[in-house]
Amino acid sequence: MTPIYDRVALIGLGLIASSMALAMKRQGLAGEIVGTARSAATRQIAVEIGLCDRITETAADAVKGADLVVLCVPVGAMGQVAAEIGPHLARGATVTDVGSVKRAVIEAVQPHLPDYVEFIPAHPLAGTEHSGPRSGFAELFDNRWCLLVPQPDSDPEAVLRLRQFWEGLGANVDEMDADHHDLVLAVTSHAPHLIAYTMVGVADDLRRVTDSEVIKYSAAGFRDFTRIAASDPTMWRDVFLNNKDATLEILGRFTEELFALQRAIRTGDGDHLHAYFTRTRAIRRGIISAGQDTDAPDFGRSGRKV
């Protein structure tokens, strides 16, 4: 395949960047892949595993001559990285990111970029509970969604090129405005993550139920929460601090509904519970029909495929 970009610079080399590097190579999407990370240890690993064509010590060096620059750092570090690379960006380059929050990233990054680059924020809805440069794999984005958030003055050609790039990485692409993105993700990702973190923390706190019991008997449901609650702490701290309003709004709705169900339990209102649990079962079927999850029982963990 003809490369879509001649030189792609990955700033930050965690799960998403390393998966992008491998998926780019799989399809030949980039003439050259340049990578950098703040930590010398991370850069060293990237060199050892041959993740990129070239690793630079600084972000400023990485972006020189790149026609695509991808910010793959935690949301809270985006502004600082943008300030560092701003003066070194090539004329006509596209700058994008992979942050889980879009409004706050736009506000942090935009002011540091020169007029002669295109800034097109993006968010691939893909990840695992693992992190770091060794955790990447080429298939991470296959059949997952990547949301592009073009700006009012974005060049349609540049948006189309970025869309083709993400499709080349295996993703389905949609466009969305920043505020709607942040609300949708508060529902589908940010609130669920906070809830999972909370439940796992509560289990850890309970002294009467020893650690070993919680762990031994986790297969009854709890272990699904622990997978989510094993996600990268820095990334998630930044997500919550930077999508504060939408997350708190959804958590407010969640608490309201939880109280109603607790009340149904306390008063013995079995009909309310049964009706609620029947409704939620239908949503699962929708996700499986949409190809966004497996119908194999227990995610296929149990050894039985369908």
Place this chain on the structure above:
Amino acid sequence: MTPIYDRVALIGLGLIASSMALAMKRQGLAGEIVGTARSAATRQIAVEIGLCDRITETAADAVKGADLVVLCVPVGAMGQVAAEIGPHLARGATVTDVGSVKRAVIEAVQPHLPDYVEFIPAHPLAGTEHSGPRSGFAELFDNRWCLLVPQPDSDPEAVLRLRQFWEGLGANVDEMDADHHDLVLAVTSHAPHLIAYTMVGVADDLRRVTDSEVIKYSAAGFRDFTRIAASDPTMWRDVFLNNKDATLEILGRFTEELFALQRAIRTGDGDHLHAYFTRTRAIRRGIISAGQDTDAPDFGRSGRKV
């Protein structure tokens, strides 16, 4: 293998009973497997797929001459079934169950059983989001825990025999008293299920975030909740109504902790969030070390095995 019981009667033919039937056959644990279900349609399916050696129309018929009787009905139906079978149980038979709650089941079942049978409640910590007689598979209990709850007057020989039976089905076996069981399960299973049901219900309610968006973008975390929230509504209604106190206690602790984290988000206390998320990550490692889950990213769904 020499059968552990000459005749096993399964009352109720859902996911657990059908998996038990298949696992018994795999190891030759029963001389004869007799099954029954309240619904004629379920009995018909069981006949079609050859699940048991014999299917009876009534529970009273099923238990005749059985040396092991397993109650595999929702917790709320246990008392009624016990009343029905009580007069028909064979002298010296062991009666057990697979309910997710133990104190309430003991209170509902015990009074209906004659003195000349052994009642040894049990709970296999295994399941999937699927239900019904076609959903069973022989591997369901492999390396999962089964908790036995012997009564003060239980015959040690009968307890040992039931333990060997469950080990033959593939499970690891522990013993526990009923109240402790109900508290541990409130933490590892009941509270997580209610929370998942709640979050999925909230997502379904939000009119600004259309159904299709919630479903399309579910891979960001939400879909793990939907698997749990697709579990059998009747079974779970009964669990909550019958483990009310422990579930409400854990949910109270959960809400308290959730409010503390919401407050940290609102006030921008990143250190609190980061410390909390780092602690929860460690629990995941414990579960993987204990062999209770896979370390494959995203439960192996993403196609990358480790």
